[in-house]
Amino acid sequence: MLPVERKHPARNLSRRSRGLSLVELMVGMVISLICVLGMMSAFSIYEGRKRTITSGSDAQQNGMYSLFELERQIRTAGSGLTQGFNYGLWGCSVTAYSGNAKKLPSATAMPAAFAAWPSATPTKMRVVPVLIASGGSDDAGHAKPDTLAVMGGNPSVTVFRAAITGVPSTSSVTLDNAFGFAANDYVLATTSTGECSLAKIASASSSGSQLSLSAADTPPTGLTVNGNVFDLGTQPSISLYGIDPTASALVAYDVLGRDGTAPVTIADGVVQIKALYGIDSDGDDVVDTWVQPTGDWAIDKLTTDQGTAAAAFAKIKAVRIAVVAQSLLPERAADYAGASTLTLFGDLAAGLRYTVGVQPQYRYKVYDTVIPIRNAIITRHF
Numbered sequence: 045m046l047p048v049e050r051k052h053p054a055r056n057l058s059r060r061s062r063g064l065s066l067v068e069l070m071v072g073m074v075i076s077l078i079c080v081l082g083m084m085s086a087f088s089i090y091e092g093r094k095r096t097i098t099s100g101s102d103a104q105q106n107g108m109y110s111l112f113e114l115e116r117q118i119r120t121a122g123s124g125l126t127q128g129f130n131y132g133l134w135g136c137s138v139t140a141y142s143g144n145a146k147k148l149p150s151a152t153a154m155p156a157a158f159a160a161w162p163s164a165t166p167t168k169m170r171v172v173p174v175l176i177a178s179g180g181s182d183d184a185g186h187a188k189p190d191t192l193a194v195m196g197g198n199p200s201v202t203v204f205r206a207a208i209t210g211v212p213s214t215s216s217v218t219l220d221n222a223f224g225f226a227a228n229d230y231v232l233a234t235t236s237t238g239e240c241s242l243a244k245i246a247s248a249s250s251s252g253s254q255l256s257l258s259a260a261d262t263p264p265t266g267l268t269v270n271g272n273v274f275d276l277g278t279q280p281s282i283s284l285y286g287i288d289p290t291a292s293a294l295v296a297y298d299v300l301g302r303d304g305t306a307p308v309t310i311a312d313g314v315v316q317i318k319a320l321y322g323i324d325s326d327g328d329d330v331v332d333t334w335v336q337p338t339g340d341w342a343i344d345k346l347t348t349d350q351g352t353a354a355a356a357f358a359k360i361k362a363v364r365i366a367v368v369a370q371s372l373l374p375e376r377a378a379d380y381a382g383a384s385t386l387t388l389f390g391d392l393a394a395g396l397r398y399t400v401g402v403q404p405q406y407r408y409k410v411y412d413t414v415i416p417i418r419n420a421i422i423t424r425h426f
Contacts, residue, residue: 107369122419124197197276
């Protein structure tokens with residue numbers, strides 16, 4: 045009988061059952077790695093485009109909101125002040141107290157974000173709807189942000205004016221007509237020296253002509269006899285708008301100090317504001333020319349005294365503003381080696397244009413609009 049050949053069990057296993065060789069395993073790992081790298085590359089491109097679109101959208105929203113807020117403020121600038129144009133109100137220097145603390149003229153300079161504002165102390169504010177302080181330029185010749193001052197009120201009833209008939213004090217004032225004045229309203233009273241005083245009404249008589257004043261919110265000298273009083277409502281606005289270069293944000297500062305001592309952020313990602321005055325040279329309430337807030341239209345010259353300020357602002361009928369918004373996230377600088385400057389007001393003469401420095405790896409949106417100063421336009425009717 046022939047012997048039976050016995051085979052080893054491992055030899056009966058198929059090649060697949062025995063597993064992968066080291067070479068096959070390494071080849072599979074390389075292919076997998078290539079696939080992962082491909083997916084990561086596609087994901088990186090997708091995320092880059094998503095970030096670009098999102099950053100551009102954020103810059104667009106910030107720029108549009110900033111322009112909307114500035115336009116809203118400037119369109120109502122001068123409210124409650126218009127009727128005082130021919131009665132010594134426009135151009136007067138404001139004296140204001142709040143909580144027994146003197147706010148205007150200010151003994152301190154404006155916050156750092158408003159370095160363009162005249163820093164000489166005491167800092168005065170004159171009664172005009174809109175003022176522009178030129179930011180000047182940096183060492184490279186690029187324009188720095190301007191600062192805007194906006195002033196107005198929100199009276200619930202339009203009061204033409206009321207004359208002070210009695211000898212006023214810090215606690216009360218007697219008018220020839222107190223109709224329209226209400227408790228918690230602020231009033232602005234003229235003096236014979238080119239100045240004006242802001243005071244707060246504590247209570248108003250429904251039948252008489254006497255107003256009780258809040259001593260803590262009235263200058264210690266009170267108001268002035270033979271002056272005129274104008275109602276500014278419960279929320280008079282004397283505000284500055286500018287750019288905080290550290291935070292790259294549009295900020296506002298309440299000069300009267302009711303919002304605290306620090307500027308309030310309006311919108312992030314805003315890096316530039318430039319503005320021009322629209323001048324009516326012939327008195328027909330139509331803008332004839334645009335001028336920069338420099339030279340004869342520089343803030344220090346416009347506010348030298350009441351007469352100069354009133355005469356100058358009789359000609360200013362509009363403001364043209366350009367706002368530059370920047371994306372919050374940068375792109376790779378190597379991929380965006382484009383222009384490093386922007387030109388604002390490019391449709392105007394060369395002398396009215398501004399060159400603004402930018403960083404190529406960021407996206408920018410420019411918003412430009414003309415804002416009529418409505419309350420300045422109707423001053424000649426008072």
